[in-house]
Every structure is written in C-alpha cells, then in structure tokens.
Amino acid sequence: MSRRSLMYNPSSLRSLEQERHQMRLAAPVLSGYLLRKEARGTSSRQTVGNPPMVCQDPVVQNALYTGNVQAVKEIFSKGFPSDLVIQPQGGVMRWRANGKVRGKNSKLTTPLHITAGRGFTECLRHLLMRGARVDLAPGGTTALHEACEECQPECVKLLLQHGANPSATNEDGQMPLHVCTELDSLECAKHLLAFGALINGQSLDDNDTPLHVAARHSLPDHMELYLRHGAALNLQNEEGNTALNAACSQTQGAEGLRSDAEVALFLLDR
Template sequence: MSRGSFVFTSTALRSLELDKEMLERDKYRRQLATHHLSSYLMKKQTIERTQLRSNIACPVTVCQDMVIQNALYTGDLEAMQRLFPRGSTANFVIEPQGGEMRWVARGEGLWSLTYEQELTTPLHITAGRGFTDCLKLLLQRGANVDLAPGGITALHQSCENCQAECTKLLLIHGANANAVSEDGLMPLHVCTSPESLECAKLLLQYGAAINGRTLDEDDTPLHAAAKNGLPDHVDLYLRYGAAVDKQNDEGLTPLNAACSQPQEVQDLGRYFKVLKHCSQSPRTIEVLLNAYSVLKVTDTWIESVPEEALKEYKEFYESIFSLAMTPRCLQHLARCRLRSFLEGRVHKVVPKLDLPNFIKNYLLLEYRGYVH
C-alpha cells in the first residue's frame, strides 16, 4: 500500500455510493427547477408582449357554458368556428359538470357530498380526443399550449391518448416536450402503449429528455417502456442514447423492471426473439427466463440460437432446452411466487430478510450459468 493511502470499509464505500446517488438526484432536481424557471420566464415574456400589443390584460377565466363544452367534446368544428371567431381568445379553463362524488368540508364542521371537479382547457379536450382541426383552430386563436390547470398539459393528454397528429401540432406551436405534470411525469413517461410510439418519436425530435426521471419513482422513459412491454419504444430510446443501467428509487434498472412484470402465457412465444438477439449474453437470458414460472420451449428456440453461441455456452443452452419436456423445479416456482407477492419491492425487501446470502442472491436472480 502506498504512503498516504488507506482502505475503505464496505460501509464507507456504501456511504460514498449513497452520497453520489444523492448528488446526482439533487443535480437532476436542480435541472428541473432551472427548466421550470426558464419556462416561466418565457411565458412571462410572451404575456408581457401580448399586453404591450393590446394594452389589455387577459386573465384566465373559468367557462361553464354547456354550448361551448358540447362543441369541444364532440369536435364540432363548425360550432367552434362560430364560438371562437377571429379576435376571440381560447385561453380559459373549463370546469366540467359531473364526475366522481366526494365529501367536501363547508366550514363549522359541516360536510357535503359534491361532484369532484377536474379542471381542463379546450386544448386538453381536443388534443386528448384527436380533434386535429379543432385543435388547430384553438392554437390559431392563441391558446396557451402549456396551461395545466388540472396538473397536466395538453401535450401529456395527447401522448397518453396516442394522438400523434395533435402531439405534432402542439410541439410545432411551442409545447414544452419536458413539461412535468403534477404527478412528476414528463410526456415521454405517459407513452405507455404500443400506439404511442409515434408520439414518442415526435417528443424526441422536439428535444424530450431521453433520460428524464419521474419525481416519485425516479423512472426513466426506458423504465416505463420496459415495464409496459414495449420493444419498439425500447429500441427507439436506445437509439437516442437512453442509459440502460440507470436505477430507479427501488434500485431497478430497466432490465430488472421488465423482468419484474408478470406476462400472459400467450406472450411466452416471443422468447425466441430474445434468444436470437441476446444469444451471446447468457446472463441477460437467464435473468429474463427466471422471471417466469412457465416456459413454452419449442424447436424454434433451438433454431434461434446461432451455432457458435451453442458451442460457447453449451451447458447453459442445454439446461434451457431440457425444459421442453419438464416443468420448472419446485425451488424456482417458490422463488417466482415470492417475487410475485413482493412485486416491485423485491430489491428493497429481500436484502432485509433474515436469510443466508445464497438464498437472498437466488431470490434476486443472481447469475448461475444454468436454468432449472
């Protein structure tokens, strides 16, 4: 050991790792704060320029007009052209009637059962329902693309509902591709279905943060895509430089997140694709296969593994193909049951259990070089 150096204990190393994670998280939250400030200043400048031109302040008002609401919710373009003539404004909040019932305090210990109101805007309604022409009209009338009275922007709404044309219109008119919702989600985080792929592509083209984190769970868009079984989204995000080793608050990487989600039996046939593309990485394949209690091994699996990989990892692939005629072992089935019970808490709970380390590692899908 050289002079002036010393040995770090495992506790000290873990402390340094935690400090590093905390610094990274603080850095990310500062970036978000800076982004929010920049967005606010841009909006403020836009409002000030508008006021200078018209010399009239235009505060956001609440609209309860059922005629306007009916035109918006049905996508009636002709009615909207009459209701929003040139020179009118589309910058107002809508308080729709109805919805869920909830108890509300009225003061002096009195409570009443009233309808829960969720504020929205004309942009949210038209963007979420794919009324492209109506949305275009509202944008021409100067609707604020980043207004979020209900906690989400119209861009969140269009992406969540897989409305690619509306998403494109909003982005062209300056919608913030990294806007953070009340729940701490960016638009990329709500692209959680196969039909949302075009929305995800547009967001990335307009500067969406590929490694942006959710505020509550610290998930990246790659985590969200992996959890929801979206291979095309995963491929897209990787091409845009998504980090494959980022851990969320539960310590899960996107790969862990994908493995932790239960799959339907009819989806198991897709495994041969995994074998084909990951044949040179037995560690990856083992983790994936050990996340399931049932494997439908077929001849297609064998045909999907290149000959050179079969030779290099002979024992590993033989252990997989031997399951074609036999069920998984009882030990593995017990592991699957426990992991299913713990769901997303596996990596938090298992290390705290009073169990031998080899059992903990087994539950955490440690690499063993074979599948049983």
C-alpha cells in the same frame, strides 16, 4: 343546431365575463401545480399571465367535446378568449385509443386538452392559431401529456410545432415520454424525441426513465427507439432497478410472462 345558437352575442359574452369571479376558486389549482414543480427544483416554460376564465357553458363544451370544427371556429373567434378553463359537469368519459373506457375525469381542463386528447386536429389548430397557451395545465397536466396518453400523434406534432415543452412535467412528475405506455403511442414518442425530449429524463417521484416505462409495459419498439436516441441501459430508478429489472419485476399471466421474457432478452442483447 342552428348557426345562431352557436354564435356568441354581446349578452352572452357579458354573461361569461361575470364568471371571472370563479377564478378565485380555480386559482389555487392553477398555482398549486407550479408551486409543486418549483419545490421539486424543476423548470417550466409555463406562460405567466392573467388567469384564464372558468367556463361551464354547455354550448362551448359541446362544441369542443364533439369536435365540431365550424362551431369551434365560430365560438373562438375575434373577441372571444382562447384561454378558457373548462369545468366539466359531472365528469366526462375518457377513452383509450382501443375504444375502452378509462373512466370519468372531472378535473379542470382546457380547450387544448379536450381537442388534443380526442384527436380533433383542426379544432386544435384553430385554438393554437388564436393564441391559446400551449403549456397551460390547470388540472396538473399539459395538453401534450393528454395527447400522448391518448395516442394522438398528429396532435402531439401540432402542439410541439407551436412551442409545447417536450419535457414538461405533470403533477405526478412525469414527462410526456413517461405517459407513452401504449403500443399506439410509438409515433407520439418519435415526435417528442424529434423536438428534443430528454431521453434519459427521470420522473420526479420514482426516478423512472422512458426506458424503464417502456420495459415495464413490454414495448420493444419503444425501447429500440429510445436506445437509438441514447437511452442509458444502466440508469437506476428510486428502487435501484434498471430497465431490465423493471421488465422482470412484473407479475402477470402466462402471456405477460412471455412478453416480459422477450423484453428481457431484447435488453440483454444490447
């Protein structure tokens, strides 16, 4: 791709400006997330301002999804809005840290979500330096949730350094620690706690703590980390289960049963 094809001339910018009317469609999604949180009595540090512009431009999306640092810097330069809502065309493939496909996601997203979830640290850094709103959540989840879910610790740290709320809730009422459900998410959890994440914060729907989640997913290193930071062993979730109950309630094969037994013994020793 030539350098010229990556640059935005005045004509291209005018074309993107014409897409602002699409925000009438996106506005209910953007505001609905905040209304749900307000109804549940939660607080958020979501930045209030003019709604961002919806972008379906394939040049912009290609630069973000491929982590092309040069292209991102050229596109998101002076005069180009750093807060865009990206509307994926036909859904985009999402991958776990182990390389397995999670499926397609066609929700509204942002440049921060795309780069943070894929570990494109330099692209993410540039967007943050350009003033992208760090807690923007048009699809119901923040970029910080995305980075934790996809096990991208450097992106997690960078978002937190730029003011991301370590205890923000997504549309499912989960904080970032609640989505640290993979072995490779341990460093993400460490960064969250270093920046003041609520160690005993409970999810809005199930009242699960991070310890419940770690026990349910057989993550002893996460549990040890949480206990060192003051996690309460006896807190109960919506079903009246403690973390120990959560560890013992999973139905799995022989390997899973051995893992659950190890987790249960770990908790009983505390």
